[in-house]
Amino acid sequence: MNQQQLERIASDTFQKLFGLRASFVQTELTFYGCVVFLVADKQKVVIKFSKEMGRLAKEIQGLERLSQIVDCPVPAIYFYGREEGYDYLVLEWLEGQSAHELPPEAKAIATFGEHYTDILLALHECSHEKGFEVDADSFAPTLSEAFEHWMFPVYRYLMSSASPFSTQLKDSFERLWASRQQVLAPINHGSSLVHDDCHIGNVLFDPKTYKVAALIDPCDVGFKHREFDVFHLYDVRPDLNLADIYMKKASLADGYQARRWFLSLWDDAKHSRNIGWYDEAWISNKFERYYQECA
Incomplete structure (x- = not known):
């Protein structure tokens, strides 16, 4: 996965969704993909990219099911999209x-x-x-x-x-x-x-x-x-x-x-x-x- 390309997609997505230019807090390459942490003013989000087609659609379903059962926070889902061949998921940034x-x-x-x-x-x-x-x-x-x-x-x-x-x-x-x-x-x-x-x-x-x-x-x-x-x-x-x-x-x-x-x-x-x-x-x-x- 091309980290610079993913950071650009994440930044553009953030601006389209929230009308703000974000700063990069951190980018992490993970086992299944890449996670970009973005902040602007009081808006903070996590944007996930996956190496596996269809993985993030399953994650959406999983998060929704867990949120109905577990007695602790799970990330809210803000947006699910696809850009330049990459699936991505915009999630709530939870503290911890x-x-x-x-x-x-x-x-x-x-x-x-x-x-x-x-x-x-x-x-x-x-x-x-x-x-x-x-x-x-x-x-x-x-x-x-x-x-x-x-x-x-x-x-x-x-x-x-x-x-x-x-x-x-x-x-x-x-x-x-x-x-x-x-x-x-x-x-x-x-x-x-x-x-x-x-x-x-x-x-x-x-x-x-x-x-x-x-x-x-x-x-x-x-x-x-x-x-x-x-x-x-x-x-x-x-x-x-x-x-x-x-x-x-x-x-x-x-x-x-x-x-x-x-x-x-x-x-x-x-x-x-x-x-x-x-x-x-x-x-x-x-x-x-x-x-x-x-x-």
Whole structure:
């Protein structure tokens, strides 16, 4: 992505929407795209660009759904557009610091951990009588059926000649795919509404109270299983022990530690299909951790 081009698009969009010339506060290149922070007088916005076509349309839906459920702010949506081949989303600028910057102090860690896990638990208490969401207004009664719907396109890409995956990793994923029903059997029923990318890089905290200030950047919000959120709690700042705090409040089915790596591996495969990301050593290490838990 061309940073200067995106900053120009963001600046022009800001002026058209608000009639003001903005100053650039910060531009961040992210895993899935680019985020530009703009300010003029009292008007402050965040403008997001995505590498993946259709990603921001899903985010709009996700933010709207979360705003109806969670007991903390989520960004309001001001505008959704497309310019020079880039989708972009103009969002409310919410105050707070990224939770990956949470200070390593006992009070900060305890306060944030309790509050954030309570928010996730409330989200996960929302279930759907029809089961697991596969499309808008379409559900599967079991997780294994829904998982096949979500992940078969990923598996097909991964095994194709167009994917960057080595022969060894393709063999490993082929075995992983074959084991899906057995691995998912303990959690095959009981859906939960999930954020689907809830690592703390996607959470803001209040630096005065250490409580959650906002929930941002949802991925594929929908009725899945709570474990699709829980495994993300290890992704950033594992020293906060958020998964352990969560599991003290809500017990998970037997075999969770193996499913944690199973779900994480398929999440990586999804990222590869969506934006071409690939790190063989990273993925191989996860397979080793998965095999250790299955032993």
